[in-house]
Amino acid sequence: LRAEFEPLIQLQEIDLQIQKIEDEKAQCPRHLEALREILQVKEEELHDLRDRLSDVRRRRTEVDDELQMETSRLGKSQQKLTAVKTNREYQALLKEIDEIKKANKTREDEIVTAMEEVETLEAEIKLKEEEVERTRTEVGAEQKRLQQIEAELNGEIASLNRDREAVAGRVRKDLLARYHFLRDKRGGIAITAVVNAVCSGCHMNIPPQLFNELLRNEKIHYCPTCQRLIYAGEEN
Numbered sequence: 001l002r003a004e005f006e007p008l009i010q011l012q013e014i015d016l017q018i019q020k021i022e023d024e025k026a027q028c029p030r031h032l033e034a035l036r037e038i039l040q041v042k043e044e045e046l047h048d049l050r051d052r053l054s055d056v057r058r059r060r061t062e063v064d065d066e067l068q069m070e071t072s073r074l075g076k077s078q079q080k081l082t083a084v085k086t087n088r089e090y091q092a093l094l095k096e097i098d099e100i101k102k103a104n105k106t107r108e109d110e111i112v113t114a115m116e117e118v119e120t121l122e123a124e125i126k127l128k129e130e131e132v133e134r135t136r137t138e139v140g141a142e143q144k145r146l147q148q149i150e151a152e153l154n155g156e157i158a159s160l161n162r163d164r165e166a167v168a169g170r171v172r173k174d175l176l177a178r179y180h181f182l183r184d185k186r187g188g189i190a191i192t193a194v195v196n197a198v199c200s201g202c203h204m205n206i207p208p209q210l211f212n213e214l215l216r217n218e219k220i221h222y223c224p225t226c227q228r229l230i231y232a233g234e235e236n
């Protein structure tokens with residue numbers, strides 16, 4: 001009977017190892033995914049900064065144009081001063097000139113502010129571009145590292161699968177089918193030892209009569225609680 005159980009126990013050990021490696025493989029891309037998310041955020045931030053820069057530049061150009069136009073209007077108004085006939089006209093023109101000057105002063109201030117903003121934004125963009133570039137490099141390196149690890153793990157799985165085939169070939173067909181069924185239903189543990197009349201799979205007691213039969217080692221038995229294949233383990 002030992003000969004019937006032994007390969008199943010080995011098979012289960014191999015399957016558990018394969019499962020462990022598969023789990024490890026599934027965990028592998030997590031760091032890459034996190035890095036990609038960081039990269040995306042940084043790229044969006046860079047995009048926003050560039051948008052803001054072009055807004056400020058556009059606004060600056062508009063104010064520049066206005067300033068030019070208003071400066072030439074100011075010149076014309078100042079020329080008109082010499083030609084006015086009445087004091088009322090003269091006062092009105094002076095008021096207009098004063099208003100244009102005030103507005104132009106505001107425009108000049110706005111241009112200075114815009115220039116400062118452009119400088120700040122350009123510096124921020126440069127830093128952000130460097131960050132994006134660094135993160136891109138990290139993503140590339142992580143991708144490469146991941147491919148290597150995955151290749152190694154796939155190699156291990158392939159080797160285990162070869163062992164598995166050899167071992168599975170030594171198991172009776174119906175028993176193998178039962179094993180696969182139980183493995184999938186019982187979290188990878190299809191065959192388990194009974195120690196001190198307790199099933200190691202579900203930790204329930206085995207009825208005395210069944211336990212006695214189990215110790216005789218003549219027939220394959222199933223745990224009445226979890227249905228796993230059971231064999232008599234070493235007492236402790």
Ligand SMILES: [Zn+2]
Pocket residue numbers: 199200201202203204223224225226227228
């Ligand atoms: Zn059980």
